Amino acid sequence: MNIPKPIINILRGLPRAARSSKPRIRTDALQPWAARHSVHSNSRLSAQAAAVYATEPSIPDVPQSSNPQLAFPCLDNVEERTQKLSRRSMSGPEPSYTSGKHNTFRSHEPILLDWGGVLPRFDIAYETWGALNADKSNAVLLHTGLSASSHAHSTPDNPKPGWWEKFIGPGAPLDTNKYFVICTNVLGGCYGSTGPASLDPTSQQPYATSFPILTMHDMVRAQFRLLDYLSVNKLYASVGCSMGGMQSLAAGVIDSSRVGRIVSVSGCARSHPYSIAMRHTQRQVLMSDPNWANTRGNYYNSLPPHQGMKLAREIATVTYRSGPEWEKRFGRQRADPNRPPALCPDFLIETYLDHAGEKWCLEYDANSLLYVSKAMDLFDLGAQLQTATTERRRQNADKLQTSQTAPHESCSLVLPEKPYEEQDSSENIMASDQPSLAHLDSASEDLVQGMAALRDTPTLVVGVASDILFPAFQQREIAETLRKAGNRVVTHVEFGEDRSLFGHDTFLLDLDGVGGEIKKFLG
Numbered sequence: 084m085n086i087p088k089p090i091i092n093i094l095r096g097l098p099r100a101a102r103s104s105k106p107r108i109r110t111d112a113l114q115p116w117a118a119r120h121s122v123h124s125n126s127r128l129s130a131q132a133a134a135v136y137a138t139e140p141s142i143p144d145v146p147q148s149s150n151p152q153l154a155f156p157c158l159d160n161v162e163e164r165t166q167k168l169s170r171r172s173m174s175g176p177e178p179s180y181t182s183g184k185h186n187t188f189r190s191h192e193p194i195l196l197d198w199g200g201v202l203p204r205f206d207i208a209y210e211t212w213g214a215l216n217a218d219k220s221n222a223v224l225l226h227t228g229l230s231a232s233s234h235a236h237s238t239p240d241n242p243k244p245g246w247w248e249k250f251i252g253p254g255a256p257l258d259t260n261k262y263f264v265i266c267t268n269v270l271g272g273c274y275g276s277t278g279p280a281s282l283d284p285t286s287q288q289p290y291a292t293s294f295p296i297l298t299m300h301d302m303v304r305a306q307f308r309l310l311d312y313l314s315v316n317k318l319y320a321s322v323g324c325s326m327g328g329m330q331s332l333a334a335g336v337i338d339s340s341r342v343g344r345i346v347s348v349s350g351c352a353r354s355h356p357y358s359i360a361m362r363h364t365q366r367q368v369l370m371s372d373p374n375w376a377n378t379r380g381n382y383y384n385s386l387p388p389h390q391g392m393k394l395a396r397e398i399a400t401v402t403y404r405s406g407p408e409w410e411k412r413f414g415r416q417r418a419d420p421n422r423p424p425a426l427c428p429d430f431l432i433e434t435y436l437d438h439a440g441e442k443w444c445l446e447y448d449a450n451s452l453l454y455v456s457k458a459m460d461l462f463d464l465g466a467q468l469q470t471a472t473t474e475r476r477r478q479n480a481d482k483l484q485t486s487q488t489a490p491h492e493s494c495s496l497v498l499p500e501k502p503y504e505e506q507d508s509s510e511n512i513m514a515s516d517q518p519s520l521a522h523l524d525s526a527s528e529d530l531v532q533g534m535a536a537l538r539d540t541p542t543l544v545v546g547v548a549s550d551i552l553f554p555a556f557q558q559r560e561i562a563e564t565l566r567k568a569g570n571r572v573v574t575h576v577e578f579g580e581d582r583s584l585f586g587h588d589t590f591l592l593d594l595d596g597v598g599g600e601i602k603k604f605l606g
Contacts, residue, residue: 147285147286148283148285148286148288148290148293149200149201149202149203149283149284149285149286149290149293149295150200150201150290150293150294150295151293152292152293152379153292153293153296153379155292155370155379180273180274180280180446180447180448180451181274181275182208182232182233182234182241182268182274182275183234183240183241183243184238184240184241185208185209185210185232185233185234185241185268185274185275186208186209186210186211187206187207187208187209187275188206188207188209188308188309188312189204189205189206190204190205190206190207190305190308190312191204192204192308193483194301194304194305194308195476195479195480195482195483196295196296196297196298196301197297197298197300197301197472197475197476198295198296198297198298198475199295199475199479199482200294200295200296200297201295201482201483202270202277202295203284203285204277204284205270205276205277205305206275206276206277206281207267207268207270207275207276207277207305207306207308207309208232208233208267208268208272208274208275208276209233209265209266209267209268209309210233210234210235210236210238210241210265210266211263211264211265211266212236212238212251212252212257212259212263212264213258213259213260213261213262213263213264214263215263215313215315216263219314219315219316220317220319221261221262221263221319222262222263222264222265222310222313222315222318222319223257223262223263223264223265223318223319223320223321223322223605224265224266224267224306224310224318224320224321224322224334225247225251225257225264225265225266225322225323225327226266226267226269226306226321226322226323226324226326226327226328226330226331226334227246227266227267227268227269227323227326227327228324228325228326228327229325229326229452229455229456229459230447230451230452230455231246231268232246232268232272232274232275233266233267233268233274233275234246234266234274235247235248235250235251235264235266236248236250236251236252236264236266246591247591249594249598250594250598250601251264255598255602256594256597256598256599256601256602256605257322257601257605258602258605261605262319262320262605265309265310265313265315267306267309269302269305269330269455270297270301270302270305271294271297271301271302271451271454271455271458272451272455273447273448273451276305278290278294278448278450278451278454279291279292279294279380279448279450279451279453279454280383280448280450280451288383289381289383291378291379291380291381291382291383291450292379292380292381292450294450294454296454296457296458296461297454297455297457297458298458298461298462298472299326299329299330299333299458299459299461299462300333300337300472301458302330302458303330303333303334303337304337306330306334307334307337307338307341310341316341317340317341317342317343318334318341318342318343318344319343319344319605320342320343320344320345320346320605321334321335321342321344321345321346322345322346322601323346323347323348323350324347324348324349324350324590324591324597325348325349325350325552325553325587325590326350326455326459327348327350328346328347328348328349328350328351328553329347329350329351329459329462331345331346331347331350332345332347332350332352332464332534332537332561333462333464335536335537335540335542336464336469336533336534336536336537339536339537339539339540342540343540343541344540344541344542344543344604344605345537345540345541345542345543346542346543346545346601346604346605347542347543347544347545347558347561348544348545348590348597348601349545349546349547349550349553349558349587349589349590350553350557350558350561351462351553351557351558351560351561352463352464352530352534352557352560352561352564353462353463353464353465353530354459354460354461354462354463355554355557357554358402358459358460358552358553359460361398361399361402361552362456362457362459362460363460364398365395365398365399365452365456366395366452366453366456366457368391368394368395368398369388369391369392369394369395369449369452369453370391370453371391372388372389372390372391372392372449373388374386374387374388374389374390374391375388375391375449380449380450380453382449387445387448387449388449389444389445390444391449392440392443392444392445392447392449392452393440393441393443393444394440395440395452396439396440396443396444397436397437397439397440400436400439400440401436402551402552402586402587403552403586403587403588404585404586404587404588405549405550405551405580405584405585405586407549407580407584408549408584408585408586409432411584412431412435413430413431413432413435414431415430416430416431417429417430417431418430418431418433418434463533464530464533464534465529465530465532465533466529466530466532466533467529467533468533469533527560527563527564527567530560530564531564531567531568532568534564534565534568535568535569537565537568537570538565538568538569538570539570539572540570540572541572541573541574541604542561542562542565542570542572542573542574543574543576543600543601543604544558544561544562544565544573544574544575544576545558545575545576545577545578545590545597545600545601546558546559546575546576546577546578547577547578547583547585547586547587547589547590548577548578548579548580548583549580549583549584549585549586549589550586550587550589551586551587552586552587553587555577558575558577559575559577561575562575574600574604576600578593578596578597582596583596
């Protein structure tokens, strides 16, 4: 069989193990280090779980932290069903999560988070391109996707190409001859900003899963602290793609007077069930990795959950691209049709996913993936949630005086006693239009009220028909909601499959289409 040249090039780019039928244990990317810390048992484990994991790393005792340790009843159930998990050595790798040289803003003032957590202080990693003009009116804040660093474009201190390299620069969509472009690593990330891997100033240990739950609004408020530091009172534009598209909208809702224009590409105004479900599966497979489950995420002095991260990344990669693209790239070809089929990666698409997961599993902190992806799930610009959040923040405002959670507080999450059961058949749901339409109208009105703050803000909304993670109807929802809220300066562009087969990743690849629309909108 003649394998097309692009496929051969893909195979040549894969690690040797991906082209072989023999499994290989990943060791080349793991940097050995000496085990320096003892690990102690923790009373939170049930007696049965303690018996099962008597020889496994247990949850370490940690000093009083700034926020309560989260509870994980789903994992407690798994432990009760499980008799034995594979053993991992306590002497393992300590991955380095870094994106190279960047600037760091440190806020010494505590920040109150939407769900009641408090960070006594925090860092925001950022990079800039272009020059801030005299009246500081040309700043563009670029918001990232879930796992991106602040390194969107190369700099003299870090010449490595950035994740949006061609979109930033002289004459580019984010024209550095015109604009002062700022990009940050989000709060909760692991590329220089404060996140679960950072040291808790109270315990002097990594926050791990005592890190508080985050929202998109929390991330934007932290970015606004950076803008205050840079003396940027109003942005020329807030620009974001994917998760960044959520943040871009949130920035305008939080303070419309501070944002001159909004660009949201492949984003949404609220997370919908499908994307929540996909991120749930990623978190569950990651949290089921023994290296994560046995420590409840306190793995920083032991082996990181790299296998769970690999599988989570494979699931994510499925949602980032489109079926038609993969049909063209891989078809049904197997890596080596002369060998018998195998349960390990065998088809070209399988080897591609395996390589994508293998390459990334030690490049990003597992806990950051959990926290940031959960923040995406919680995103909803509806008025009801905004009102409830405002009230919750008011009730928790006194926590800023002590910068830590009261000692008696703890996570009260429990699993429902009875599993969810289908109430109606799919046939009944599809046949009954009126209840469904009433629900949608009600939700739409809630969103209109919640986004009313953006009625005077020029907004560009871009969607892609082949995007299965943030389907094009979600961008239509943004545009229609803004128009219902009274916004007469909404530009909505949707690329059909005739234009792009790259799915959700179109925003990273389509310089002419996505980049062209942004350049035209910004002026």
